[in-house]
């Protein structure tokens with residue numbers, strides 16, 4: 552039996568296998584009005600197909616804790632009850648299929664208010680449903696992005712409260728796990744990294760101060776999230792800067808802090824916070840960052856990034872480089888990747904009864 556298809560239990564939630572879906576924005580919600588941030592048929596069909604395909608756990612796309620925390624006006628949100636109701640349809644179907652539904656809660660910080668990627672992804676203003684972005688410091692991501700408004704300490708507290716409120720709604724919506732989006736240069740990541748955090752108060756400067764916001768978000772989420780359900784955290788393990796950025800050493804240290812604050816798995820990505828860096832991409836290029844956290848801390852980890860091949864995926868888990876793998880684009884290409892791979896490796900996997908003749 553391939554380790555890839557062994558179950559994993561985090562707290563009291565058992566995930567049937569180690570093939571997980573990475574969060575991927577669909578930029579398909581209404582940009583404004585009563586249906587802003589509300590999932591609909593596209594989201595249902597998209598997630599339902601990957602659940603029917605045998606995926607062990609699905610992290611739904613970055614879901615904003617407040618309207619101004621959306622990456623684009625078309626992102627999903629969990630700041631009102633209409634959104635909760637619409638998500639219930641998705642979580643119910645995933646659970647029926649045996650897939651654990653998880654939601655990625657995020658705030659886009661200084662990289663908020665942008666166009667959909669297929670429209671170029673550049674910053675948008677009020678004429679295209681945009682808004683003024685918020686950040687730890689008044690430092691833009693790049694020359695094309697607006698200078699964000701620096702959050703006051705009261706506003707920092709308000710955002711922490713928004714994460715907690717969104718987690719409470721995620722529970723009401725039927726999610727079994729939440730993932731805090733601490734990666735890719737969005738708000739939580741912006742606080743962590745000295746590249747984007749130039750504050751001189753209790754939320755900036757030293758490692759302890761820069762990690763304070765993230766840990767307060769974790770604490771606030773943990774306070775409302777049931778003790779029997781897991782909290783995941785997605786991190787960018789490096790800014791890919793030679794100096795002045797967040798480093799893999801910081802990630803290892805921070806993994807221990809996250810564990811102490813009740814996080815159950817670190818989903819290890821990289822980059823997105825510093826513009827213009829060169830990233831040596833290639834098959835499994837981020838796996839070593841996950842493997843290092845796995846080797847040096849007791850925190851379970853997920854590996855993500857250019858994992859596409861069944862033998863490659865099986866080896867990452869069998870070698871103990873990561874506890875789970877997350878697939879992004881490969882699952883867009885092949886919603887049944889988990890079932891197809893199980894078949895290839897001779898592992899047991901559930902098959903929807905309607906598809907029994909495919910076995």
Ligand code: FNR
Nearest residue numbers: 573574575576612613855856857858878879880881
């Ligand atoms: C992403 N990614 C991403 N990451 C994240 O943390 N939250 C998100 O909402 C998104 N949105 C998103 C949309 C689309 C269309 C893509 C392709 C990617 C990054 C994603 O989760 C993953 O880390 C990368 O795609 C690398 O994995 P793959 O695609 O090489 O398996």
